[in-house]
Amino acid sequence: MTTDQVPVSLGERIRGLAQEKPHTVALSFFPCDGERQDLTYAELDRRSDQVAALLLRHGVHAGQRVTIGLRNSPEHVVAALGAWKIGAGIVTMRWDVPQWERDRLLEATAPAAVVTDHADPTAAVPVIDIGVAGDLPAHPVDITPPAQPMAIPTGGSTGSSKAVVLPVPSKITPGAAFGGNYAMFGIEPVQRHVVMAPLYHGNPLMMLHCGLFDGQHILLLEKFDIGLLLRVISEDRPHFMTLVPTMMRRLLDAPGIDEVDWSCFHMILHGTAPCPQWLKRRWITLVGADRLWEIFASSELVGSIIVRGDEWLDRPGTIGRPATGTELRILDEDLRDVPTGEVGEIYMRLAGVEKPLFDYLGKDKPKVIDGGYVSVGDLGRRDADGYVYSADRKDDLIITGGANVVPAEVEAALSEHPAVADVVVIGVPDDEWGHRVHALVQTELEQPQPTAAELIAFARQRLTTYKTPKSVEFVARMPRSDMFKIRRSALAAERA
The missing domain is CATH 3.30.300.30 (ANL, C-terminal domain)
Known part of the structure; x- marks a missing residue:
């Protein structure tokens, strides 16, 4: 095993990238109002050291959790990196969550501190203003791998406050954090990667940091803004982005959308909700069948189902077949496999994993059956060739x-x-x-x-x-x- 294949902690990876290419831009942030901000790897490393020092000053230590309640911003990114450097995990939270819901989430996740854009000395849990970190010396901190790096809130079908502790390793192999997606989808490695969904959700949070650890240039938007996104596509020529069907529909309504040059993209990925067939066909025409992919997955990361646009055209309505490393069963209410073509509840697991790798913070738990197969409440059917067709959520x-x-x-x-x-x-x-x-x-x-x-x-x-x-x-x-x-x-x- 060569040096660059030796697993390192998340904090060590950012520090290593800062040493390898200190002046390379790692993160470009695009606010809705104001100028773009470009941060190099050296700046991310320095600012995350300052956040680490701020957390240590407030008594946070390895093995604890830090809640991040910030908008999409460079501050959100360095807050996570700073927590990981001292061995703390992060829990993401909306910056504007109502107090009642906020209190329930904090009770379920028990963080040692909340990092946001203001201080609250009256709060039961220390609320830290991340802006103070900029006043601290940027002395490198001793790096400790976090035991459970990442958790995200999920209400699921019950609406109860809980968070999924994602099965993210405390150490990664350089170049392999996001790289597994290249093999799974059969695409060339990407260098410029757009993230515009809110970072309190698991998919954009994972995608951003995995891309960052792989040395990608992350193009982070404050939020989904059509004009801003089209400008970034025109000027920065990104290679990868993820969409949801509502974004896809709203983009189609944008003036001049048919004249946009999409040729820079190696891949556009959509998911999280069913996509109407007419909308899917429009996007295949717009960007090309070989570059539009769909993914069906859950926050628990128990597997995924994927399909490329040209496969979909052969089987309109399918969400694809299980990705490499995913095992799938479709069961009836008595947990018996349903015949081909019949609707049942979708259960998935990572190949050979008989005990789920994720954990839940809070009272609610997912449905897990013998063998480690997990259901998150979705229904579907499978055809004779193994292609799956979604039938929506069981509770809906x-x-x-x-x-x-x-x-x-x-x-x-x-x-x-x-x-x-x-x-x-x-x-x-x-x-x-x-x-x-x-x-x-x-x-x-x-x-x-x-x-x-x-x-x-x-x-x-x-x-x-x-x-x-x-x-x-x-x-x-x-x-x-x-x-x-x-x-x-x-x-x-x-x-x-």
Whole structure:
């Protein structure tokens, strides 16, 4: 094993990169208002040393956790690096989370301190202003590998406060943190990598730091902003980015989107929610079938299902086949394997891993069966060639008149209407049907406004009768998170 193949701690990796190429830009930050900021590896190393010193001053030590409650920013990145240098793990949190939810999350995760953009001397848990770190000497700290580097909050289907401790190793092999994705997807290594989703989510957090540890140039946006993203694509020519279907839809509505030069990308990856077929086809036309990939995975990192655009065109609607190293079963309620083509609950595990590598902070736990297979509540079916088709989340399934309706299928049909900007379908109590299919619709203001009857008729042309919405509710803005996720169960409960 050569020197560059010897596993090193996360803190040691950043320090090593700072020594190898101190003047190379590692992170470019693009705020919505203001000038871009370029930070070299030497600057990341120095600033994270200052954060490490600040945490030590507040009594944080190896084996404890630090909560980071910051917007996408260089400060978020150096806060994580500083915590890892002293052997502490991090828990991410929204910077603007309401106090009630914040208190529940802190109780579940028990951090030693919270790092944010202000101090709060009255808080039960020390709240540290990261801005103070800039006043401290940048003496290199003694580096200790963190036992559990990373945890992210997840409400899952229950909404309870908990966090998943991701199975991130305390030491990494240089060049291999993000590099496994190259082999899995069969793409060339990337150098410039766009991150624009909020860093309190697992995917962007993992992608950013793995890319950083592999020596990539990270292009970090304060948030998903169409104008800002298109400028970065034009000027910085990135090789890789991830999207969710709502981002994909909104980008298609941007003026001049068909003239954007996408040739710089080796790969564009989308996931987190079902993608309507019409939207997928538009993006395949836009960027090329060989560069658009879809991934189905969970925060627990128990495996993934992937598909490239040209495979998808051969099997429209599939989410792909299990990636190398992923084992998958589809089971009924009695935990028996369902026949090919039938819908069941999706269970996955990493090959040969009979005990899950992740952990949960909080009371709620995922469903784990013998052999280490894990379910996070998604339904699906598999064809004779092993390709999987998602059937939405188990908890979101609508049973109306004894028939099962998958919300994503109804949403996909309604989303084809030119006046529909966003749509969410839920089941609400109904005296006749048990539950009726109910659509919440946000309209495009520039389009003629449809009536509820028009949208129902539009859906009826595309869906069987029992799947067609029986009622439509117009909303000014869909209550999606910064990651464009939405909790159908909460919307249904409000209307019940």
